[in-house]
Amino acid sequence: MKAPAVAQPGRLGRSIPWAWRDGARLSLVIGLTIVLGMYVVGLVAPLLGIGDPLKLDYDAALLAPSVAHPFGTDNLGRDMLVRVVYGTRVDLTLGFVTATCSMLLGMALGVYAGYFGGIRESLIMRTVDAVLSLPFLVLVLAIVAAVGPGLVGVYVAIIAVSWAIYARISYAQMLVLREKQFILAARTLAFGDARIVFKHALPNIFGPNIAWLISDIIANILGLAILSYLGVGIQPPDPEWGALIADGQTYLRTAWWISTIPGLVLVVVGIGFLLIGDWFTTRLAGNAVARR
Amino acid sequence: MRRYAARRALHAVPVLFGVTLISFLLVHAIPGDPIRTMLQLHATPEAVAYWRNFYGLDLPLPIQYLDFLRRLATLDMGQSIQLRQFVSDVIILRLGPTLALILYCVLLSLLITFVLATVSALSVGHWPDRVVKVISMVTNAMPAFWVGLTLIEIFCIRLGLFPASGLRDGLLPLIWSLTLPAVTVALYVSPVLIRGLRSTMIGLLHADFVEAARARGLSESTILVRYVLRNSLVTLVTMVGLNVGFLIGGTIVVENVFAIPGIGQLIVNAVTSQDFPVVQACVLLIGVWVVMVNLLTDLLNAALDPRIRL
Amino acid sequence: MIAHGGPAGQPAEKARDGVLVDVRNLTVTFPTPGGTIRPVAKVSFTVTHGRTLGIVGESGSGKSMTLRAMLDLVPPPGRIEEGQVVFDGRDLLRLPEKDRRSIRGREIGIIFQDPMASLNPVLTVGDQLSELLRAKAGLGRRAAWARAGELLDRVGIRAANSRLRSYPHQFSGGMAQRVMIAMALGAGPRLLLADEPTTALDVSVQDQVLALLEDLRIETTMSMIIVSHDIGVIARACDDVAVMYAGMLLERGAVAEVLRRPRHPYTKMLLSTVPTLEPNVDRRRLETIVGQLPDLATLTHGCPFAPRCAFARAECAALDVSLDTEPHASACPYV
Numbered sequence: 049m050k051a052p053a054v055a056q057p058g059r060l061g062r063s064i065p066w067a068w069r070d071g072a073r074l075s076l077v078i079g080l081t082i083v084l085g086m087y088v089v090g091l092v093a094p095l096l097g098i099g100d101p102l103k104l105d106y107d108a109a110l111l112a113p114s115v116a117h118p119f120g121t122d123n124l125g126r127d128m129l130v131r132v133v134y135g136t137r138v139d140l141t142l143g144f145v146t147a148t149c150s151m152l153l154g155m156a157l158g159v160y161a162g163y164f165g166g167i168r169e170s171l172i173m174r175t176v177d178a179v180l181s182l183p184f185l186v187l188v189l190a191i192v193a194a195v196g197p198g199l200v201g202v203y204v205a206i207i208a209v210s211w212a213i214y215a216r217i218s219y220a221q222m223l224v225l226r227e228k229q230f231i232l233a234a235r236t237l238a239f240g241d242a243r244i245v246f247k248h249a250l251p252n253i254f255g256p257n258i259a260w261l262i263s264d265i266i267a268n269i270l271g272l273a274i275l276s277y278l279g280v281g282i283q284p285p286d287p288e289w290g291a292l293i294a295d296g297q298t299y300l301r302t303a304w305w306i307s308t309i310p311g312l313v314l315v316v317v318g319i320g321f322l323l324i325g326d327w328f329t330t331r332l333a334g335n336a337v338a339r340r
Numbered sequence: 341m342r343r344y345a346a347r348r349a350l351h352a353v354p355v356l357f358g359v360t361l362i363s364f365l366l367v368h369a370i371p372g373d374p375i376r377t378m379l380q381l382h383a384t385p386e387a388v389a390y391w392r393n394f395y396g397l398d399l400p401l402p403i404q405y406l407d408f409l410r411r412l413a414t415l416d417m418g419q420s421i422q423l424r425q426f427v428s429d430v431i432i433l434r435l436g437p438t439l440a441l442i443l444y445c446v447l448l449s450l451l452i453t454f455v456l457a458t459v460s461a462l463s464v465g466h467w468p469d470r471v472v473k474v475i476s477m478v479t480n481a482m483p484a485f486w487v488g489l490t491l492i493e494i495f496c497i498r499l500g501l502f503p504a505s506g507l508r509d510g511l512l513p514l515i516w517s518l519t520l521p522a523v524t525v526a527l528y529v530s531p532v533l534i535r536g537l538r539s540t541m542i543g544l545l546h547a548d549f550v551e552a553a554r555a556r557g558l559s560e561s562t563i564l565v566r567y568v569l570r571n572s573l574v575t576l577v578t579m580v581g582l583n584v585g586f587l588i589g590g591t592i593v594v595e596n597v598f599a600i601p602g603i604g605q606l607i608v609n610a611v612t613s614q615d616f617p618v619v620q621a622c623v624l625l626i627g628v629w630v631v632m633v634n635l636l637t638d639l640l641n642a643a644l645d646p647r648i649r650l
Numbered sequence: 651m652i653a654h655g656g657p658a659g660q661p662a663e664k665a666r667d668g669v670l671v672d673v674r675n676l677t678v679t680f681p682t683p684g685g686t687i688r689p690v691a692k693v694s695f696t697v698t699h700g701r702t703l704g705i706v707g708e709s710g711s712g713k714s715m716t717l718r719a720m721l722d723l724v725p726p727p728g729r730i731e732e733g734q735v736v737f738d739g740r741d742l743l744r745l746p747e748k749d750r751r752s753i754r755g756r757e758i759g760i761i762f763q764d765p766m767a768s769l770n771p772v773l774t775v776g777d778q779l780s781e782l783l784r785a786k787a788g789l790g791r792r793a794a795w796a797r798a799g800e801l802l803d804r805v806g807i808r809a810a811n812s813r814l815r816s817y818p819h820q821f822s823g824g825m826a827q828r829v830m831i832a833m834a835l836g837a838g839p840r841l842l843l844a845d846e847p848t849t850a851l852d853v854s855v856q857d858q859v860l861a862l863l864e865d866l867r868i869e870t871t872m873s874m875i876i877v878s879h880d881i882g883v884i885a886r887a888c889d890d891v892a893v894m895y896a897g898m899l900l901e902r903g904a905v906a907e908v909l910r911r912p913r914h915p916y917t918k919m920l921l922s923t924v925p926t927l928e929p930n931v932d933r934r935r936l937e938t939i940v941g942q943l944p945d946l947a948t949l950t951h952g953c954p955f956a957p958r959c960a961f962a963r964a965e966c967a968a969l970d971v972s973l974d975t976e977p978h979a980s981a982c983p984y985v
Binding site: 174177178179181182183184185186187189190191192193194195196197266270273274277278279280290293296297300301304307308310311314315318319322 | 355358359361362366367369370371377477478480481482483484485486489490492493497584585586588589592593596597607608610611612614615616619620622623626627630631
């Protein structure tokens, strides 16, 4: 997807590398580097042999950041860098998986409601209204209470709540598209409903959904972090950024790095997604103008 | 105006019912036997019988729901399994701190938003605008609880200016102990509000009626206050209404960071111990708050903008 | 403000008698991606006490911008490149902003094309009127409110006192324009600028508003500048007329004179396009002027109308466009 950023030899200064051609694309490149870079590192971590996130070492407890332990150690002597890297796997995977599942589920329901109308529409959209009327965290907490604390509970809870916005976005798009010429044309040509929906409607609906997806990923990651911090997300001793922050709360005075560094990592990842999202919405708006 | 208020209040009723429905259905989201899951170690035969009767799980769903509503009318939400008290009693104790915190947060957010958005809008393209934008973007990416902890670290531990946890008695100590939590939530919620208000104000600065006012020779300060700011209030109120969910979410988290004995701490404890009656009651309570806030913002907007009352 | 400084105070030549406003070489520039354009180019005219000047031209000819430039209200990134606007012996463009602001609304009033868009939607009409009266006529709160009611009554709004408590969106277009007129007149200005005052109104209401303006003019002996693309409006309401095209004035003179014996080719063609109910005139075809307004970015030298002019000749492309010194002036030396 990314072309190598190479300037033509012999024409230095006249040919701008692909990555820097404009501010928006720069945002994309930086954002993707941050996000994908971290994720890839997290995924291959076991192969890199950087250490064991669960390994206890009481002699090395509460050490400040140093060359041996770049992020310091926690109260049980576990290396924070290793824990943060392994936490990447948990957090980013959850972000991608829950957001994508929510989007697919929400799109399906929203398009269905918008295309067919009638009682199916009312039922689905009133459910969406109900789900969206309560704060995200509250509903997620309630569902985690029902299903049980733990990572599985968090996955279920987040998907069970997040789909609603995608449904609303897709529904609104579908309403607009329903009246558009090419849908009406397809109908008069007696194409089957499914084919109309898939081939003609969906491509136009993806745009706003993906725009939301990008900010949803980081929102879900933050959701997991919050839940783990509160003790109802990932269960100890598995590493996850929010849980790490919780671990460090009692040691704020003596070992600030345990809480602060995972938080900074979250912020950096958040900014990464923000940059990607900015690029995408700019591009989407540009396309909309161009299409007119 | 009164007719508009009545109409709006009427619209809120079905939404309230929707909230009660969600709260009611929660128990049924529990996989397996809800009663045993809920009671876990406390599952004595008497307790199981009591709760099975209370929830009426053998009865058809609609009847259960009506029963639920009937009990709600008398504020009977059952008993907390963990605390062995009536849920309604537990909640009443914890309402105060949370409401105080929410009020403080809202006021602080409005203040921050108003000031920064105005500064930003008046200096588009120059450095104050850029600074505000960058701060907003960075703060937006920060999780609330981490911000809270960082603030604790700086202002409590290193500088000793504020208490790190808990609530103090007396009005001034109360405000003092709620300040850091309120600032945390305000930082969490403000970026979105600032972005919206700023863009509205920029649009207004060049609106036709503002240009006409300048052409009439009114002073810039009059124009700023009575023409630009006054017309952007509606946007601000609307945005607060839209983001009340975030506000409440932030409050819940912050109560746990700063150990404030409010609804936020209550609901998290209840979730951890799977104490469903309490969870149910909290969900219901918060749902009602959101509906009330939305009603309030709509009415406020109607008061601010005469065109809405049509 | 003005692009470069100039002498403030007395103009170079002696102030002509009876002249209220003397606009000289007013030029506005606007940077665009295609180059710098001049929506107003060396426009000069005078308005005598008690008389009304009409500025007529197609949309985009720079008429509205001229009015705005007179009050130094050109929206950025445009700016006033050069020129003088001598009002009452003082050059408005070189005054401190404070003085200019005091003149706006008090000695010079202005009404705009879309009255609904010119009023603050969240304040009552009474609030806006009395706010102006307190600021510009020095009235106290109660006196201002009472005077506001009188003004509304004067401009023909019935039940004026209860109307004071109404909001702009509750008025019709015609009534809103009356409110604007009331606001413009509130502090007793000596000059009223009207930017397309009837364009946004229904035809029947146009007539009423023009009649109102005429009444007020006679009553207060104030001068007016009315900008419109509608020759009928100018013919009815003005004493003198100036014809504008692509930012330049092409003809100027008394209304009756210019309409009956137009000198400039553009004016001739403009007048020939007006449908008429005169007898013995072939009414089967509506005349139009061939072509379109030039793109201001591509204007170079010479007469801007030359490409569309039936009388154009080679010299027109190098012509230095300016009005001659006759009472009925034209910028075309060849026709």
